Amino acid sequence: MSKQLYHQTGNFIRFLLRRDKIRLPIWLFSLIGFTILLTLAMDNLYPTQADRNQLAETMINPAVTAMIGPGYGLDSYTLGAMIAHQMLGITALVVGIMSILLVVRHTRADEEEGRLELFRSLPSGRLTSLAAVLIVMVSIQLLLALTTGFGLYALGFDSLNLEGSLLYGAALGAVGIFFTAITALFAQLSETSRGSIGLSFTVLGLAYLFRAIGDVSNETLSWFSPFGWALGTEVYVNNYWWPLLLTVGVSLVLIILTLYLNAIRDMESGFLPSRPGRKHAAALLQSPTGLVLRLQRTSLVAWSIAMLIFGATYGSVLGDTEAFFEDIEMMEQMLPPIEGVSLTEQFLTMLMTIMALISTVPALMVLFKLKSEENAGRIGHLLSRTISRKQLLASYFLVSVLGGFVMLSCSALGIGLVGISVLDGGISLGTFYQAAIVYLPAIWLMIGFAVLLLGVIPKIAGLAWLYLGYSFVVVYMGGMLQLPNWLEKLTPFGYIPQFPVEEIGFANLSLLSLTAAILMAAGFAGFSKRDIQG
Amino acid sequence: MTILQTGNLTKKFGKFTALDGVDIEVNKGEVYGFIGPNGAGKSTTIRILLGMLKATAGNATIFGLDAWKDAVDIHKRVAYVPGDVNLWPNLTGGEVIDLFLKFRGAKGKGRREELISRFALDPSKKCGTYSKGNRQKIALIAAFSSEADLYILDEPTSGLDPLMERVFQECVMEAKNQGKSVLLSSHILSEVERLCDRVGIIREGKMIETGTLSELRHLTRTNLQVETKEAMTDLSGVKGVHAIKQKGQTLSFQVDTEEMDAVMKHISRYGIVRLESAPPTLEDLFMRHYEGTGKPNRGAGGEA
Numbered sequence: 001m002s003k004q005l006y007h008q009t010g011n012f013i014r015f016l017l018r019r020d021k022i023r024l025p026i027w028l029f030s031l032i033g034f035t036i037l038l039t040l041a042m043d044n045l046y047p048t049q050a051d052r053n054q055l056a057e058t059m060i061n062p063a064v065t066a067m068i069g070p071g072y073g074l075d076s077y078t079l080g081a082m083i084a085h086q087m088l089g090i091t092a093l094v095v096g097i098m099s100i101l102l103v104v105r106h107t108r109a110d111e112e113e114g115r116l117e118l119f120r121s122l123p124s125g126r127l128t129s130l131a132a133v134l135i136v137m138v139s140i141q142l143l144l145a146l147t148t149g150f151g152l153y154a155l156g157f158d159s160l161n162l163e164g165s166l167l168y169g170a171a172l173g174a175v176g177i178f179f180t181a182i183t184a185l186f187a188q189l190s191e192t193s194r195g196s197i198g199l200s201f202t203v204l205g206l207a208y209l210f211r212a213i214g215d216v217s218n219e220t221l222s223w224f225s226p227f228g229w230a231l232g233t234e235v236y237v238n239n240y241w242w243p244l245l246l247t248v249g250v251s252l253v254l255i256i257l258t259l260y261l262n263a264i265r266d267m268e269s270g271f272l273p274s275r276p277g278r279k280h281a282a283a284l285l286q287s288p289t290g291l292v293l294r295l296q297r298t299s300l301v302a303w304s305i306a307m308l309i310f311g312a313t314y315g316s317v318l319g320d321t322e323a324f325f326e327d328i329e330m331m332e333q334m335l336p337p338i339e340g341v342s343l344t345e346q347f348l349t350m351l352m353t354i355m356a357l358i359s360t361v362p363a364l365m366v367l368f369k370l371k372s373e374e375n376a377g378r379i380g381h382l383l384s385r386t387i388s389r390k391q392l393l394a395s396y397f398l399v400s401v402l403g404g405f406v407m408l409s410c411s412a413l414g415i416g417l418v419g420i421s422v423l424d425g426g427i428s429l430g431t432f433y434q435a436a437i438v439y440l441p442a443i444w445l446m447i448g449f450a451v452l453l454l455g456v457i458p459k460i461a462g463l464a465w466l467y468l469g470y471s472f473v474v475v476y477m478g479g480m481l482q483l484p485n486w487l488e489k490l491t492p493f494g495y496i497p498q499f500p501v502e503e504i505g506f507a508n509l510s511l512l513s514l515t516a517a518i519l520m521a522a523g524f525a526g527f528s529k530r531d532i533q534g
Numbered sequence: 535m536t537i538l539q540t541g542n543l544t545k546k547f548g549k550f551t552a553l554d555g556v557d558i559e560v561n562k563g564e565v566y567g568f569i570g571p572n573g574a575g576k577s578t579t580i581r582i583l584l585g586m587l588k589a590t591a592g593n594a595t596i597f598g599l600d601a602w603k604d605a606v607d608i609h610k611r612v613a614y615v616p617g618d619v620n621l622w623p624n625l626t627g628g629e630v631i632d633l634f635l636k637f638r639g640a641k642g643k644g645r646r647e648e649l650i651s652r653f654a655l656d657p658s659k660k661c662g663t664y665s666k667g668n669r670q671k672i673a674l675i676a677a678f679s680s681e682a683d684l685y686i687l688d689e690p691t692s693g694l695d696p697l698m699e700r701v702f703q704e705c706v707m708e709a710k711n712q713g714k715s716v717l718l719s720s721h722i723l724s725e726v727e728r729l730c731d732r733v734g735i736i737r738e739g740k741m742i743e744t745g746t747l748s749e750l751r752h753l754t755r756t757n758l759q760v761e762t763k764e765a766m767t768d769l770s771g772v773k774g775v776h777a778i779k780q781k782g783q784t785l786s787f788q789v790d791t792e793e794m795d796a797v798m799k800h801i802s803r804y805g806i807v808r809l810e811s812a813p814p815t816l817e818d819l820f821m822r823h824y825e826g827t828g829k830p831n832r833g834a835g836g837e838a
Contacts, residue, residue: 003606004603004604004605004606007606008637011636011637015633019622019624019625113620114616114618114619114620115620115621115622117581117586117616118614118616118619118621118634118673119637120584120585120586120605121584121586121609121612121613121614121616121686122609122634122637122638123606123607123609123610123637123638123639124606124609124637125605125606126585126605264588266586266587266588267581267586267587268586269547
């Protein structure tokens with residue numbers, strides 16, 4: 001019987017590795033590189049035990065605990081205890097995301113696209129593809145665990161001992177195995193890859209939330225989350241291995257259930273009933289702008305919530321800003337003290353820049369959907385009807401501008417509402433909102449640049465992302481890296497008045513808006529003239 | 535010798551009955567045409583035969599082995615081409631063909647090069663850039679360059695141009711001449727007519743007709759075009775005559791095969807000037823089975 005189930009699994013594994021010969025190494029190297037480089041940076045920033053103990057004091061508050069997890073060994077905050085506290089939870093989250101994306105790509109997505117059908121018609125077992133994906137993914141997690149573990153140990157710091165380092169890596173690997181298992185299970189239950197991804201990310205979000213709430217208020221709750229298990233190892237402090245045994249044990253049960261479900265189900269079917277959709281298009285859908293909104297509804301809603309939470313998280317730390325920054329050398333470089341302005345307000349302007357930069361991401365994503373739609377040959381459906389090119393581009397443009405505004409507003413509300421409650425007075429909600437909304441012209445300019453590229457030279461439209469990345473580096477780290485000032489003037493974000501520290505000057509804002517308008521006009525003109533793909 | 539057989543094959547998706555007692559038999563060296571409208575159950579039947587769906591009741595065997603339990607052994611000798619070929623966008627056509635051959639356990643490259651040139655495929659392009667017809671060619675090349683004993687082809691030519699369609703037909707005939715069997719599901723009825731030894735028609739999950747083309751024709755009507763010296767006025771009253779159309783002096787109509795003798799006697803009394811008869815095309819057969827059913831297709835879908 002096992003031949004009927006697993007025939008040619010070895011060949012399938014080789015095929016998977018070949019298909020992902022670039023993707024897998026990129027994930028692995030980024031994760032390991034991130035861990036190693038950040039550990040070195042941490043050591044640089046807090047070289048002495050006194051530095052670290054000082055940092056540890058600022059870490060004892062609910063906001064930080066909710067965000068990154070409970071600290072262990074705070075009374076003697078060694079480098080090991082520090083990186084386990086600061087980095088393990090967030091890295092585990094990324095490992096979870098990696099597992100979800102890779103597993104769905106090789107399970108339900110392949111099945112939905114009809115590629116699995118071709119494989120199943122060849123002499124391969126019913127479980128061959130699933131087993132191969134699971135084997136590859138678990139091996140990747142093991143590899144990640146070992147390289148991270150030995151990598152940390154190889155840095156040669158006293159507090160990064162061999163057992164702790166291996167446990168640190170193993171905690172990441174265990175979380176990865178858990179999300180591999182849960183995603184593979186959802187790929188059996190749901191009929192679509194979107195459904196599988198959605199369910200898996202819901203579990204990821206809930207796991208993070210359970211840990212956050214649990215760590216702050218009720219420890220038992222944290223033990224319902226794989227992130228709670230990973231952090232419960234108390235790496236470099238107490239080195240408990242058993243929470244990982246629990247993680248892997250649960251994963252194993254999930255994997256067996258997954259294999260069983262896959263073996264008994266029909267190909268391309270699921271276990272969750274698929275809801276019948278609407279038979280008729282709603283009134284809103286029946287316009288190009290409505291279509292753009294409808295197609296990106298889920299993504300826009302998710303981003304809005306994310307921005308709200310993102311703002312709120314920043315808001316929650318505002319209360320500790322003064323204590324937090326007083327003695328940190330790095331922050332002094334980033335935020336040189338200014339007379340008559342509180343450190344909190346200064347910090348706020350920096351946060352606003354970051355949030356404006358991040359709000360630009362969904363705005364550009366909306367616009368770039370036009371490009372992927374064009375490449376997929378779907379805009380022909382619209383252009384061959386009574387919709388002009390200008391109308392089409394305008395629809396995406398409109399939703400993009402609207403998206404940027406909504407994202408910025410959400411983050412401002414998030415940081416404002418939470419900020420006010422922790423600051424007890426000093427800064428009003430209006431000030432928070434104004435500080436955020438002054439960034440609109442900069443976002444417009446980024447959108448304008450993207451419109452220009454999409455309209456005139458779509459092949460290199462990716463440059464818009466590069467420009468955004470450049471802006472991020474220059475604005476966020478310019479102070480710390482001691483970059484020359486003119487570099488900042490090459491990005492629109494460098495021209496925005498740092499309200500409330502500076503006055504809002506309208507000259508710069510008008511100039512930015514005007515430039516944005518010119519870029520947009522040129523982009524629209526180009527889009528009316530150029531060849532359309534597909 | 536029977537290569538493929540289904541007996542009382544039934545498949546339910548929840549409350550919906552997709553297949554309701556389907557019987558098919560394909561013999562060695564035979565090309566079997568499997569036709570029916572969208573949603574009739576062709577692809578469902580084929581997927582059960584390939585062990586991808588599990589039958590609710592009935593049996594499906596290929597080479598005497600069970601389609602679900604012995605799928606791996608069966609697939610070593612079966613080549614399948616779906617109607618809607620989706621491939622990995624970042625692999626080239628040549629890579630995919632080799633991959634499929636390797637999975638089949640083929641030794642050597644078989645007829646790979648020959649078929650690539652016959653189907654005029656550029657194997658160096660990424661699959662993401664191929665048109666539908668070109669993706670179809672990849673699946674066809676992979677199928678015909680493997681040494682299979684049974685070819686299961688589910689609307690394999692949707693998207694091919696007429697030249698390539700001819701190459702495809704040659705490939706099928708070559709396979710047949712080597713004593714291989716083919717199950718061909720198709721909407722291109724002229725193709726089925728040209729290639730198939732026997733034909734099965736499925737409607738709403740039930741086989742409604744099976745047999746050789748001449749057997750099927752026997753059950754149906756012949757098209758006649760007649761010009762007579764005297765005007766025939768009473769034709770509509772004659773038993774077995776249908777669909778009378780008048781065009782100038784010429785009457786065209788259909789005659790039930792079993793009434794042919796009586797109808798000819800009747801016509802000859804008016805003095806025949808010209809008479810043309812054409813056997814019913816498969817399309818006529820097909821339409822006759824479907825016209826007047828008046829039901830919308832409510833199948834599970836999944837057709838290209």
